[in-house]
Amino acid sequence: MIRLLILYILSSSLLLACHAQNTTKIAPSPVITAAERTELYFPLIRHKNIAIFANHTSIINDVNIVDSLHKAGFSIKVVFGPEHGFRGTADAGAKVGNETDPKTGISVVSLYGSKRRPSSQDLKSIDLMLFDIQDVGTRFYTYISSLEEYMIAAIENDIPLIVLDRPNPNGFYVSGPILDTAFRSFVGMQPVPVVYGMTIGEYAQYLLGEHLQNKTRKGAKFNLTVIPLKNWDHNSVYELPVKPSPNLPDMASVYRYASTCFFEGTVLSEGRGTEKPFQYFGHPSLPKNLFSFTPRSMPGAAKPKLLNQLSYGWDVSGDPTAIRASINNTLQIEYLLEAYRLFPQKDSFFLKKFFYNLSGSEQLYQQIVNGLSAAEIRLSWEPGITAFKKVRKKYLLYKDFE
Numbered sequence: 001m002i003r004l005l006i007l008y009i010l011s012s013s014l015l016l017a018c019h020a021q022n023t024t025k026i027a028p029s030p031v032i033t034a035a036e037r038t039e040l041y042f043p044l045i046r047h048k049n050i051a052i053f054a055n056h057t058s059i060i061n062d063v064n065i066v067d068s069l070h071k072a073g074f075s076i077k078v079v080f081g082p083e084h085g086f087r088g089t090a091d092a093g094a095k096v097g098n099e100t101d102p103k104t105g106i107s108v109v110s111l112y113g114s115k116r117r118p119s120s121q122d123l124k125s126i127d128l129m130l131f132d133i134q135d136v137g138t139r140f141y142t143y144i145s146s147l148e149e150y151m152i153a154a155i156e157n158d159i160p161l162i163v164l165d166r167p168n169p170n171g172f173y174v175s176g177p178i179l180d181t182a183f184r185s186f187v188g189m190q191p192v193p194v195v196y197g198m199t200i201g202e203y204a205q206y207l208l209g210e211h212l213q214n215k216t217r218k219g220a221k222f223n224l225t226v227i228p229l230k231n232w233d234h235n236s237v238y239e240l241p242v243k244p245s246p247n248l249p250d251m252a253s254v255y256r257y258a259s260t261c262f263f264e265g266t267v268l269s270e271g272r273g274t275e276k277p278f279q280y281f282g283h284p285s286l287p288k289n290l291f292s293f294t295p296r297s298m299p300g301a302a303k304p305k306l307l308n309q310l311s312y313g314w315d316v317s318g319d320p321t322a323i324r325a326s327i328n329n330t331l332q333i334e335y336l337l338e339a340y341r342l343f344p345q346k347d348s349f350f351l352k353k354f355f356y357n358l359s360g361s362e363q364l365y366q367q368i369v370n371g372l373s374a375a376e377i378r379l380s381w382e383p384g385i386t387a388f389k390k391v392r393k394k395y396l397l398y399k400d401f402e
Helices: 002-023 038-045 065-071 143-156 200-215 251-265 320-327 334-342 352-359 363-369 374-393
Strands: 049-054 075-081 107-110 128-132 161-164 224-227 280-283 291-293 311-315
Touching: 038 128, 038 161, 038 224, 049 065, 049 143, 065 075, 128 143, 143 161, 143 200, 161 200, 200 224, 200 374, 251 320, 251 334, 251 352, 280 291, 280 334, 311 334, 334 363, 352 363, 363 374
Parallel strands: 049 075, 049 128, 075 107, 128 161, 161 224
Antiparallel strands: 280 311, 291 311
16 A cells, blocks of 8 residues: 555656646746857957957956956957947046056057047057947947947958947837938937847948948958857847946836937936936926936936936836837837927927937927827838838848847
8 A cells, every 4th residue: 555655656746747847948048149159259369469349348257358358368459448438437428538458458549539430550560350349229329330430440451350249138129210311420320220120240240231341442352250149039138237338227228228318319307317317307397296306416427417406207217028018119209209298498398409310310300399199200210110121131140020
């Protein structure tokens, strides 16, 4: 009787184990960035004099790539830094000077100060250029503009370029107005939508194929290598391990940024100087029954808009997963329309020139002033988005979202 009971227990346990195996979902493999795939690019950079465009997001297992390569004995001759600086501490828009990195002793040349592109003198002894920056996938986030300038320098000086790819946290959709190149600026250099749905590596291929090939010497082919990601596609959810800039401190801000950055082109605070940049926005003139906040001076936002002024507006912070779902694969321009509707001095709502640069033309401004609905505005984007998607497909390295 005891033996039968033991056999029953054992058989029941096996059945339960088999059932658990059949119902338990296998966890997805972790995303491996190109920088971590050292076996693919270390052989390409060995015995080369290297220039690298990097910042605090350029990490290999929590260690900055410059520190890692320097320790491994690679010959890094110069580091180029973007907006916010190489170590990522400067305010948005603040000019950053050249320096010697105190940790490695390597010369750091700012490409967000007196110049935006490496000079021939900067690249005099360079055999190979590397690019490794975490982007967030919006046209006005300046790292893709820095990439373009860096690529042009590589082309003009006939130096091979390796781009180490990183995930695009907003790579799961394409949305927004297409930039009119008459409004080209550092917050928008090419005719792409606000959200263009490409990784930095895919975008590099797009730039070369569509816009920069004519800068090569006649008949020459530019040597661009993109080291790909592993275990990532355009539907993947990827949480950034390091905040990409001081005012995108978490994934909620990264997801909201594409929609709420438009407030930088208005007199409203976009939340800089608060604990929730790009999740709080408002102005002292808006109705007092709205959410209230006060921008303060803080690291990364020393002089925020509406400093120390009690402002009224909106709090669109929340759980990142819920925010991502609520985006519904399109820019949420309802915030902008409602803020304009409630703002009493409509003639002073927009900082026109900068708003045109952010939106890519005068069209969105005119649509808002003329009272078009969000649905009508989105409909006007569709022809441009459809045409762009056809071009975009040619340069994708990973399974698309549709």
